[in-house]
Amino acid sequence: MAEKENIARNTPRRQLRDDAVKGLLRFMTFGSVDDGKSTLLGRLLYDTGVLFGDQLAKLQSGSQRFGAAEIDLDFSLSLDGLEAEREQKITIDVAYRYFATRRRKFIVADAPGHEQSTRNMATAASNVDLAIILVDAEKGLLPQTRRHAYIASLLGVRKMVLAVNKMDRVRYKQSVFEAIRDGFMAVAGCLEVDDVKAVPVSALKGDNIMHSSPHMGWYTGPSLLDLLETIPVEQDLDGPMRMPVQRVVRPDQTFHGYAGTIVQGAVRPGDSIVAVPSGQTTAISRIVTFDGDLDHAVAGQAVTLVLERKTDISRGDVIAAAADAPEQADQFAVHVVWLNEEPLYPGRPYHVKIGNCTLTGQITELKHRIDMNSLDQLAAPHLDINEIGYGTLGLNRAIPFEPYGKCRTLGGFIMIDRFTSATVGWGMINFALWRATTVPWQYLEINKAARADLNRQKPVVLWFTGLSGAGKSTVANAIAKRLHARGRRTYLLDGDNLRHGLNRDLGFRTEDRVENVRRVGEVAKLFVDAGLIVLASLISPFSSERLMVRDMLEADEFIEIFVEAPIEECERRDPKGLYARARAGEIRNFTGIDSPYEPPDNPELVLNTVDATPNELADRVFTLLEERGVI
Amino acid sequence: MSEHSYLRQLESESIYIFREVATEFRKPVMLFSAGKDSAVLLHLALKAFYPEKPPFPLLHIDTTWKFREMIAFRDRRARECGVDLLVHTNPEGVERGMNPFDHGSSLYTRVMETDALKQALDANGFDVVVGGARGDEEKSRAKERVFSLRSQAHRWDPKSQRPEFWHLFNTRLRAGETMRVFPLSNWTESDVWLYIQAENIPVVPLYFAAERPVIERDGVLFVVDDDRYPLVPGEAPVPRRVRFQTLGCYPLTAAVESNAETLEQVIQETIAVDSSERHGRLIDYDPTSSFERMKQDGYF
Numbered sequence: 001m002a003e004k005e006n007i008a009r010n011t012p013r014r015q016l017r018d019d020a021v022k023g024l025l026r027f028m029t030f031g032s033v034d035d036g037k038s039t040l041l042g043r044l045l046y047d048t049g050v051l052f053g054d055q056l057a058k059l060q061s062g063s064q065r066f067g068a069a070e071i072d073l074d075f076s077l078s079l080d081g082l083e084a085e086r087e088q089k090i091t092i093d094v095a096y097r098y099f100a101t102r103r104r105k106f107i108v109a110d111a112p113g114h115e116q117s118t119r120n121m122a123t124a125a126s127n128v129d130l131a132i133i134l135v136d137a138e139k140g141l142l143p144q145t146r147r148h149a150y151i152a153s154l155l156g157v158r159k160m161v162l163a164v165n166k167m168d169r170v171r172y173k174q175s176v177f178e179a180i181r182d183g184f185m186a187v188a189g190c191l192e193v194d195d196v197k198a199v200p201v202s203a204l205k206g207d208n209i210m211h212s213s214p215h216m217g218w219y220t221g222p223s224l225l226d227l228l229e230t231i232p233v234e235q236d237l238d239g240p241m242r243m244p245v246q247r248v249v250r251p252d253q254t255f256h257g258y259a260g261t262i263v264q265g266a267v268r269p270g271d272s273i274v275a276v277p278s279g280q281t282t283a284i285s286r287i288v289t290f291d292g293d294l295d296h297a298v299a300g301q302a303v304t305l306v307l308e309r310k311t312d313i314s315r316g317d318v319i320a321a322a323a324d325a326p327e328q329a330d331q332f333a334v335h336v337v338w339l340n341e342e343p344l345y346p347g348r349p350y351h352v353k354i355g356n357c358t359l360t361g362q363i364t365e366l367k368h369r370i371d372m373n374s375l376d377q378l379a380a381p382h383l384d385i386n387e388i389g390y391g392t393l394g395l396n397r398a399i400p401f402e403p404y405g406k407c408r409t410l411g412g413f414i415m416i417d418r419f420t421s422a423t424v425g426w427g428m429i430n431f432a433l434w435r436a437t438t439v440p441w442q443y444l445e446i447n448k449a450a451r452a453d454l455n456r457q458k459p460v461v462l463w464f465t466g467l468s469g470a471g472k473s474t475v476a477n478a479i480a481k482r483l484h485a486r487g488r489r490t491y492l493l494d495g496d497n498l499r500h501g502l503n504r505d506l507g508f509r510t511e512d513r514v515e516n517v518r519r520v521g522e523v524a525k526l527f528v529d530a531g532l533i534v535l536a537s538l539i540s541p542f543s544s545e546r547l548m549v550r551d552m553l554e555a556d557e558f559i560e561i562f563v564e565a566p567i568e569e570c571e572r573r574d575p576k577g578l579y580a581r582a583r584a585g586e587i588r589n590f591t592g593i594d595s596p597y598e599p600p601d602n603p604e605l606v607l608n609t610v611d612a613t614p615n616e617l618a619d620r621v622f623t624l625l626e627e628r629g630v631i
Numbered sequence: 632m633s634e635h636s637y638l639r640q641l642e643s644e645s646i647y648i649f650r651e652v653a654t655e656f657r658k659p660v661m662l663f664s665a666g667k668d669s670a671v672l673l674h675l676a677l678k679a680f681y682p683e684k685p686p687f688p689l690l691h692i693d694t695t696w697k698f699r700e701m702i703a704f705r706d707r708r709a710r711e712c713g714v715d716l717l718v719h720t721n722p723e724g725v726e727r728g729m730n731p732f733d734h735g736s737s738l739y740t741r742v743m744e745t746d747a748l749k750q751a752l753d754a755n756g757f758d759v760v761v762g763g764a765r766g767d768e769e770k771s772r773a774k775e776r777v778f779s780l781r782s783q784a785h786r787w788d789p790k791s792q793r794p795e796f797w798h799l800f801n802t803r804l805r806a807g808e809t810m811r812v813f814p815l816s817n818w819t820e821s822d823v824w825l826y827i828q829a830e831n832i833p834v835v836p837l838y839f840a841a842e843r844p845v846i847e848r849d850g851v852l853f854v855v856d857d858d859r860y861p862l863v864p865g866e867a868p869v870p871r872r873v874r875f876q877t878l879g880c881y882p883l884t885a886a887v888e889s890n891a892e893t894l895e896q897v898i899q900e901t902i903a904v905d906s907s908e909r910h911g912r913l914i915d916y917d918p919t920s921s922f923e924r925m926k927q928d929g930y931f
Contacts, residue, residue: 024637094794095773096766098819105637107817119794126796246650251683259679261647290681301639302646304681315654339794353799414799421803423793 022102025233028109028124028157030148031134036165040134040203041097041110044225047210048099094123103229118151118372118386122337122426125155126412129233132161132224133184137170137200141183143373149184150375153191154335154388156404156412156428160188161227162198168205172215192405195231199224237299240324241265241273242402244355244409245317249304257288257304258313260356263409264402265321266298267305272322275313276400281322282309316357318400318410326400326410329432334393336363336383340417340424344383347514349548350424352395354413359395360551361415366391381511392433396551404428419543451531455489458630459528461553462621464537465546465600466563467592468578469570471609475563476537478618483533488631491527493520495538508589514545521549528557533630541597556628561621562603565610567592638826642675645814647798648777649679649761652812653686655802656759660752663689663709663716665701666878667834668763668815670708671823674832675814676761677712688715690751690760694743695720696731696880698856704835717755721747731882732861740883745930749785752809759802759810767819771923777816783807785929824898837875838897840889844868852888856881876901 031037097108109127111120125131131152135145152160162184170176177200188196199208200219207213208223222230247259267273267284274281286306287294297303305319313319320326338344344363352361369380369389383389393413404411405428415425452459462479464472476492483490495516499506503519506512517540527534540546550558570592571579582590589595605624607617625631652659661676663669676685691705709716721729724742731739752760766773776792778800793801804810815823827834843854846868853860855868860882862868873886874897891897 022637024640095770096817097773098767098817100819100821105822123794123796246647247654249680249683255682257682259650261643288682290678300643302643302650302679351803353801408797412797412799414796414801416801416803421801421805421808422791423795423801426794426796426799 022100022104023233024105024107025130025228025231026107026109026128027130027132027228028111028121028128029132029134030121030152031132031165032144035134035136036203037134040132040163040165040201040209041108043203043206043209044106044108045097045099047206047225048101094120094127101225101229106228118337118388119339121151122155122339122388125152125157126408126426128157130159130161130228130231131157132163134163134165135180135184137164137166137176137180140176141180141187145184146187147372147375149187149191149193151372153193154370155337156408158192158194158405159231160193160196161224161231162196163224164198164200165203167200167207167213167216168202172200172207172213174216174218177219197221197227197231199227237264237266239264239406240321241267241271241319242321242326242407242410243267243303243305243319245313245315245319246356248314255306256310257286257306258319259302259304260319261302261409262297262299264299264407266296268296269293273307273319274322274325275311276318276320276325277328277398278312278317280309280311282307282311284308316355316399318355320400326402327432328398328400329434330395330398331364331434332393332395332401332432333430334363334391334413334427335430336389336391336393336415336425336427338383338385338387338389338425340422341385342417342424343385343510344389344415344425345511345514346382346391347511347518347548348542348544349418349551351416351418352393352413353416354399354401354429355410357399358416359397359399361393361395362548363389364392364394381509393427393429401429401432403431405430418547448529448531451529455531457488457531457533458628459531459533460557460559460625460628460630461524461528461534461536461549463524463540463546463549463558463560464535464563465540465560465603467565467567467570467597468539468590469573469575470563470565471607471614472537472539472563474614475561475607475609475617475621476535478614479621480535482618482622483631486631488533489531490533490535493524493527493534493536493538495520495536495540498538508587508595510542510589510595513541513595517542517545518548521545521552524549525552528553539591539597541591541595543598543600546600559605559624559628560600560603561605561607562600564599564606564608569610638822638829641818641822642678642826644798644817645675646679648800648812648814649676649685651800651802652759652761653680655800656810658755658757659687659759659761660690660717660755660757661685661687661761662748662763663691663705664763664878665691665697665705665708665835666763667823667827667838668765670832670834671818671826672761672763672815673708673712673714674830676714684713687761688717690717690719690757692744692747692751693718693720694739694747694880695725696743696859696882698835698837698854698878698881698884700835700837701878704833708833717751719747719751719754721750730859731880736883740930741928743880745928749929752785757809758804759812761812761814763815764813765815765818765820765823775813775816777813778802779811779813780804781809781811781929785809787811787927787929789923789927821898821902824894824901828894828898835878837878839893840872840874840891840896842870843873843886845871845873845886852886853884854881854886 029037095110099106109124111124133148164177164180181198200216201208201224207215210223210225212223242264243260243262245258245260249257249259269284271284284305285308287297288304288306318326346363346366349360349362352359366380367390368377369383369387371378380389402410411429413427414423417424464476466472473494480490480492503516506516520536524534524536574580581587582593591597689709721743729739729742764772776795845852845854846866852873872890874889875886878884891900
């Protein structure tokens with residue numbers, strides 16, 4: 001095999017002229033250190049000549065064994081090697097390694113550590129085309145292998161290579177390999193995988209890694225590296241053209257273009273396109289790049305498109321083939337991987353970034369979570385860190401999308417905490433639940449402004465938040481009475497009262513509290529629309545949900561009033577005897593006792609109920625309402 | 632280059648990153664060290680925004696000990712490309728006469744590079760800084776994100792890094808936080824050289840072999856770039872054919888003997904050489920994990 005000879009240890013260094021045409025493959029490895037994951041990676045880097053002398057020396061000094069014939073480089077030494085990781089006994093989720101042969105450049109996303117956490121595997125999986133599933137030939141197919149294959153397919157990896165490692169330890173027996181291979185193929189048959197290959201290897205001895213093994217004459221297939229070099233990588237060239245607009249380019253009056261990366265299909269000047277969501281159609285007039293105008297461009301290329309007619313397009317919109325535009329929706333069935341210590345609660349809003357859009361959204365419903373050991377679907381009131389759930393994503397407006405399986409860019413999203421700005425979740429769209437276009441908004445002639453006018457008042461929500469017993473309802477009552485006496489139309493939404501009806505199905509766990517506030521917020525919004533001054537009195541302990549209600553309303557319609565009293569005072573008052581019962585352990589998840597209260601950072605008003613009477617406090621609220629022109 | 636080649640893919644990804652920076656942040660800046668990675672970075676920035684000019688200035692931290700050819704190259708490239716260039720030197724360091732000989736490489740680097748960078752960022756209120764670091768340079772680089780968060784004090788906290796999913800970069804900052812962005816994260820040293828060749832990108836001539844005045848200390852070759860280099864009695868620069876694999880402050884940058892005078896020859900040599908590139912940067916070889924510590928401290 002002359003071809004093989006060329007890929008000898010030194011050859012990549014001589015293959016420069018081919019670099020301009022070779023492609024790129026990103027892959028990851030599933031398996032534990034015990035399966036030989038580090039050894040395999042070390043072997044690939046060593047055989048392809050990536051390890052430099054000084055790096056090798058560093059590794060050797062830390063490795064237990066190293067010989068010319070046996071490579072046992074402990075790659076955890078190089079990949080888990082940050083001082084911060086050693087000190088804190090943590091591993092940082094993913095490290096990237098690079099190597100190249102004459103045919104391809106490879107980027108290895110390595111999720112290090114003995115146990116791969118779901119979070120780390122998900123991060124790596126989102127960035128790869130292919131997964132190597134590593135199995136120890138001595139141990140055979142373990143539940144862990146099934147789990148790895150399932151997770152890889154769930155996370156959208158459609159190509160897999162089963163590497164049955166440590167063949168040297170089973171005397172290179174064909175039957176061992178075939179039993180594992182057949183078992184795995186049966187597993188893979190039930191998964192969404194396009195392409196599965198199996199290869200028997202010994203990473204330690206180098207069998208079937210780069211070269212065909214002299215010990216396994218019975219195996220006539222390609223070596224692992226041959227597979228990695230030749231497995232086709234999808235370019236998304238076939239589908240209809242899609243380009244999410246990243247940036248509107250307008251240096252002066254003479255030029256107006258849209259910069260972005262084509263994520264699917266191909267485009268030529270003259271092609272008819274449609275801008276989504278505006279729906280306007282026109283044609284491509286130019287494909288502009290620094291290297292001159294192109295006569296065509298394909299998926300993967302970053303270009304700037306100039307259109308024939310002026311079109312309403314901004315960042316996040318999609319320029320698509322006119323004949324086949326993407327659907328738009330605001331409700332989706334999704335898988336979510338949760339990455340954050342603070343759990344995911346259905347209904348809690350987050351920033352959601354998808355394509356080039358950042359908007360507000362929430363998981364409105366969790367159908368189940370997937371147990372990572374049994375792969376069972378379990379009921380899930382919330383998602384903890386490293387859990388994968390299936391549910392509904394709701395966004396605050398419709399966006400163009402594709403299922404993740406078809407297009408990573410238009411079907412993958414991250415969730416960002418609105419307070420810490422941390423990336424707390426990652427998800428994949430399976431399909432749209434509700435096509436926004438099928439239920440258009442009905443235009444109503446008698447609207448909020450008309451009703452407010454008739455009532456001669458500016459509708460607002462006075463949102464009273466604070467501990468149980470702080471005096472929210474007392475103050476709200478006093479204000480409602482005075483407003484009523486002045487002929488103002490009001491409605492008081494009392495948290496306790498609503499729990500007898502609208503919210504009778506909700507308890508006091510965090511997920512219930514989130515939903516409780518969401519419902520009251522929606523009702524308050526309807527009543528504001530009806531032209532009323534709404535007084536909402538409920539503990540509403542979390543900043544997230546109060547912000548959610550603020551966001552539901554227009555800018556000056558939400559007035560947050562923090563009714564403040566120290567917990568000791570509230571407990572002393574204990575008007576409903578609830579603190580006593582909570583202390584006695586009869587009531588669980590009681591705010592201030594065993595459930596947190598997050599005071600508002602910037603409320604419109606703070607009312608301290610210790611030093612003032614309800615009437616004095618009502619005066620202060622009235623002053624504010626007058627200042628704001630509500631009354 | 633074919634549109635399917637991996638260099639084109641790397642190029643497109645870097646362009647995407649540049650566009651994301653310019654669109655999502657308030658006040659970006661790009662570090663320009665005049666080295667080969669900077670040269671590639673500038674080229675990619677020109678491509679990303681064409682027909683606009685890159686919508687941010689270049690920033691060079693001048694330690695006063697850079698090679699003269701680097702300074703000349705820096706000024707020439709900024710002029711040719713029509714981009715603004717900011718140069719900052721730590722005035723306190725100049726006042727104290729900081730140099731790598733009397734103050735040691737780590738103190739010198741902290742004052743003249745790290746502190747200077749923080750001063751320039753704070754003074755100008757930049758919220759994002761683009762740099763040319765690559766994942767293959769050093770192990771802490773391999774673990775750093777493309778969009779890498781810095782605290783108010785410019786510190787890097789490796790354990791609170793945001794996980795990065797396929798092209799979905801979280802660009803949100805809280806008050807006082809800033810971002811470092813590395814469009815060349817997935818490029819290797821060979822990729823950079825091959826791209827320079829394919830795109831005909833100008834680089835500073837120090838990368839090519841020429842006869843230069845060299846002294847040898849503990850087996851390491853240094854080029855004496857001006858008469859500030861303190862020679863010990865009996866020591867005299869000798870002309871030798873050398874070039875550089877990496878460029879920094881001249882007293883801290885080791886030269887290698889070489890006859891590679893053309894790009895072609897440099898590439899042959901780069902890919903065949905049995906030493907990783909940061910080996911030529913002496914600051915990394917202080918205590919274990921020094922590079923990681925410098926980064927935590929705010930070094931780029």
